[in-house]
């Protein structure tokens with residue numbers, strides 16, 4: 001345990017003092033390991049609320065903020081590039097075969113419809129993910145079964 005005997009230590013820090021687990025350097029291999037990366041994605045990032053942007057950067061036509069997996073339901077193409085934003089768009093378009101989606105994730109249009117006989121229009125929207133706002137910060141969770149953001153934030157008011 002840290003020594004919290006100093007005069008100016010706030011009471012809350014005394015209550016929540018963590019056990020000292022050492023301060024040795026973390027081996028470089030840990031940062032470059034494919035196995036560690038995959039374990040972090042599987043056990044942490046795929047189930048964690050992650051900050052995405054400030055609320056004021058978003059303006060939806062129906063004033064609802066939504067998040068979608070950035071992946072086309074047709075062949076899995078990335079819909080919005082890493083240097084692009086969805087801001088100011090009136091629709092989303094997959095760059096591979098040009099299928100259009102509404103900003104609420106619904107299918108909008110399939111160009112050359114005859115070329116996609118297996119696409120079932122009623123089940124062909126973007127994959128919506130849990131999304132919520134706290135203090136003007138927009139959070140997204142890749143896990144559809146995630147507990148609500150408020151619960152994750154330990155009861156912080158939303």
Ligand code: FES
Pocket residue numbers: 072073074075076077094095096097098099
């Ligand atoms: S992969 Fe997106 S339209 Fe085909």
